[in-house]
Amino acid sequence: xxxxxxRSPSATEICADCARENAMxxxxxxxxxxxxxxxxxxxxxxxxxxxxxxxxxIAVVIGVVSLRRVPPAPGTPDAAAHYRRAIARAAPHAAxxxxxxxxxxxxxxxxxxxxxxxxxxxxxxVAAYDAKLQLMRRTAHD
Amino acid sequence: MQFQLLFxxxxxxxxxxxxxxxxxxxxxxxxxxxxxxxxxxxxxxFEARSAASTWLCGIARNATLNHxxxxxxxxxxxxxxxxxxDRADAALIGGELRGAIRAALQRLDVDKRTVFILKVIEEKSxxxxxxxxxxxxxxxxxxxxxxxxxxxxxxRGYTEGR
Numbered sequence: 001x002x003x004x005x006x007r008s009p010s011a012t013e014i015c016a017d018c019a020r021e022n023a024m025x026x027x028x029x030x031x032x033x034x035x036x037x038x039x040x041x042x043x044x045x046x047x048x049x050x051x052x053x054x055x056x057x058i059a060v061v062i063g064v065v066s067l068r069r070v071p072p073a074p075g076t077p078d079a080a081a082h083y084r085r086a087i088a089r090a091a092p093h094a095a096x097x098x099x100x101x102x103x104x105x106x107x108x109x110x111x112x113x114x115x116x117x118x119x120x121x122x123x124x125x126v127a128a129y130d131a132k133l134q135l136m137r138r139t140a141h142d
Numbered sequence: 143m144q145f146q147l148l149f150x151x152x153x154x155x156x157x158x159x160x161x162x163x164x165x166x167x168x169x170x171x172x173x174x175x176x177x178x179x180x181x182x183x184x185x186x187x188f189e190a191r192s193a194a195s196t197w198l199c200g201i202a203r204n205a206t207l208n209h210x211x212x213x214x215x216x217x218x219x220x221x222x223x224x225x226x227x228d229r230a231d232a233a234l235i236g237g238e239l240r241g242a243i244r245a246a247l248q249r250l251d252v253d254k255r256t257v258f259i260l261k262v263i264e265e266k267s268x269x270x271x272x273x274x275x276x277x278x279x280x281x282x283x284x285x286x287x288x289x290x291x292x293x294x295x296x297x298r299g300y301t302e303g304r
Contacts, residue, residue, distance in 0.1 A: 005262075006290045021294065021301060022262060027235040028243045029263045034157045035171055039149040039178050 079122055080111060083129030090136045097139050103132040145185060149178050152195055155264065156202045162259045163206045164213075165248045173209055177202040192273050199266075200274045203256060210252065239300050246296035254289035257282045262290075 002008065003015035005022075014022070097103070110128040114121035156177050161170035180201050181188075188197055247255055256275060260266040261282075268279045275282070294301070 005286065006294070007287055017294070017301075018290065021290070021297075024235070024239075024297075024301065025243070025263050028240060029158060029162075031235050031240055032158050032161055034154045035167075037153055037157075037171065037174060039146065039153075039175070039182075041145065041182055 079126050080129065083126070083133055086133050087129070087136065090133060090140060097132070097135045099135070100132075103128070103135065107132065145182055148181075148194060148198075152198050153178070155195055156198055159199060159259060159264060160202055160206050162244075162247055162263060163203075163252075163255060164209065165244045169209060169213075173202065173205050176205050180205065193270070196266075196270050196273050199260065199264075199270075203274055207252065239297075242297060242300055246293050249296065250289055250292060253277070253281075254285045254292070257285045258289040258293070261286055 001010060001013070003010040003018055004013050005018040006015060008015055008017070010016075107125070107128040110121070110124040114125055153174060157170055157174045160173045160177070161167060164170055164173070177198060181198055184201075188194075247259070250258065253275075257271055257277075260271045260274065261268070266274070268282055271277075271282055272279050277285075
C-alpha cells in the first residue's frame with residue numbers, strides 16, 4: 001500500500017516518516033504559546049448623545065451671545081449730558097440764536113445716528129452740541 | 143455570554159492556525175481578535191450546519207489571506223519570531239527546530255500551507271477542511287502531498303536520525 005499522506009510505499013496507512021513528522025509537528029503545535037486574550041463585544045453605536053451635545057453647545061453659544069451686555073458707547077451719553085448742562089447754564093444769558101432750529105436738528109440727528117462705541121459718532125454729537133453752545137455764548141457776549 | 147464561551151473554547155485553535163499561517167505572533171493576536179469580531183457580527187447568520195470550529199477557521203482563513211495579501215504588498219521581509227511566542231519550557235522540541243518549522247511553513251504557498259496546518263497540525267478531517275477552504279477534497283489531498291514533500295526536504299537536517 002501507499003502512505004495516505006505522502007503516497008510513498010508503506011506497510012501501514014501512514015508511513016513511518018509521516019508518523020514521525022506528525023509527532024514533530026504536534027510538538028511544535030503544543031509549543032505555541034497562546035497569549036491571554038479577552039473579547040469585548042462591540043457596543044451598538046449610539047449617536048443620540050452626539051446630537052444632544054451639539055444642541056447643548058449651540059444653546060450655550062446662543063445664550064452667551066444674547067446675554068452679552070453691549071457696553072455703553074463710551075463718551076456719547078456723557079458728552080451729551082455735559083453739553084446739555086452747559087447749554088442750560090448759558091440759556092438765560094443768551095439771546096435767541098440764529099439757526100437754533102437747524103442746530104437742534106443737527107444735535108438730534110447726531111444722537112440718533114450715533115453707533116455705540118463709535119468715536120466718530122461721539123465727535124459728531126460733541127460738534128453739534130458745541131456749535132450750539134458756542135453760538136449761545138457768542139450771542140451772550142455780543 | 144454564549145459567544146464569550148465560544149471565544150474561550152476556540153481562541154487557542156484560531157490563534158494557532160493564524161500563527162502557523164503568518165509566522166507572526168503579533169499578527170496572530172490581532173487576526174484572532176478580528177476573527178472573533180467578524181464572527182460576532184455574523185453570529186445570527188451562523189446556521190450551525192458546520193461545527194463552530196469549522197466556521198471560525200473559515201473566518202480566520204479569510205482574515206489571514208487579506209492580511210497576507212497586504213503584507214506581501216508592503217513588506218518584503220519575513221516576519222521575525224518574537225521572543226516568547228513559543229513556550230520556553232517546550233522540552234520536546236528545540237528552539238532551532240521550532241524556528242525552522244515556522245520558516246518552512248512560510249515557504250509553502252498559501253493553499254498548501256492551509257491544508258497542511260489544518261490537516262496535520264490541527265488534525266481536521268478532509269471534509270472539515272473542504273468546508274473551510276471551499277476546495278475539493280481531491281485538490282486538498284494533492285496539496286497536502288506536495289506540502290509534505292516540500293517540508294520533508296526543508297526539514298531534512300532536523301528529522302534525519304531522530
